[in-house]
């Protein structure tokens with residue numbers, strides 16, 4: 001199957017990574033639909049001349065298991081094809097490993113990293129822990145205010161780590177503007193683009209240098225495998241790849257095959273969960289119990305203008321903030337749901353709900369935001385899956401009844 005870049009996304013998702021040499025034998029190229037699982041640590045050479053003359057350290061050459069084999073190559077190839085401007089994609093065993101691998105490629109002791117204040121907590125922990133231990137300082141800034149990022153830049157600033165929208169508070173930043181600001185100061189810009197994927201937001205095309213995803217979420221899509229990726233143009237791709245080799249990073253071919261399976265249905269799953277999330281967000285916005293619906297796809301919600309301007313798609317992940325109430329009442333709401341599992345992930349076929357308590361994780365901006373009624377602080381994050389949205393709405397209706405019973409208004 002050959003990918004034709006003039007085809008539309010769904011057509012390309014069906015074809016990507018299915019090179020005839022990866023899905024068949026020399027006699028029968030392309031004989032099976034999917035690249036088989038190549039389990040291989042040792043790669044064999046036909047003779048000494050081949051071993052001595054093995055090709056340079058480039059993609060697509062057999063060498064040794066740590067550099068992967070066609071199953072991993074097919075996935076990386078497919079992800080690169082989906083990201084306009086990418087020269088290649090490095091695969092990591094998790095999304096967190098991708099963030100660490102990319103930061104360790106870009107930063108050196110003595111550097112300062114700027115990090116968006118809405119970043120995923122393990123990214124923040126990396127700044128406080130791993131990076132601090134290596135003599136790299138992290139400073140946080142308000143993602144919704146470009147002046148806040150500009151003010152944080154100093155002569156030692158080397159890079160900026162963005163996440164958009166933030167995966168807990170779903171705050172939207174003006175990424176093209178922040179990326180241009182970074183470039184203007186000679187900083188490397190990295191974006192955790194897990195929420196939108198390149199289907200909703202082609203990050204490199206919007207000025208980002210390195211785009212990172214937790215493939216565990218949307219690409220896997222079935223809550224049964226973990227992986228991460230980082231894609232970049234030629235210069236940063238080569239550096240990412242060499243640093244990943246230094247770190248001994250390799251992903252299992254079984255997991256790569258699961259990711260390729262998920263990738264085939266990425267567009268239809270995202271379309272369905274986006275539509276359902278929007279319907280649920282709309283319903284929540286009519287309820288008197290809800291103070292804020294943090295869903296950029298929803299007209300009138302925070303960040304909707306940026307979403308409309310920059311994004312070609314959404315996903316099922318958003319949050320809402322209850323009007324007043326108590327922590328135990330919020331817990332009763334989540335416990336009162338039967339179609340939403342309670343767990344720290346998203347992007348799977350199944351819906352999930354988790355509490356949103358970002359206050360202790362902020363350092364540059366207050367939470368709740370100063371403009372809000374400070375009693376409105378108990379949030380819930382929903383990862384809307386593929387269930388029928390009418391059933392999910394009925395479930396949330398029961399959850400809100402449990403919230404009232406638990407004395408929310410007390």
Ligand SMILES: *Cc1c(COP(=O)(O)O)cnc(C)c1O
Pocket residue numbers: 094095096097120163167192194195213214215216217226227228
């Ligand atoms: C889950 C997540 C990650 C980390 O991915 P893992 O594959 O779980 O390590 C990174 N960024 C965001 C925004 C996430 O939601």
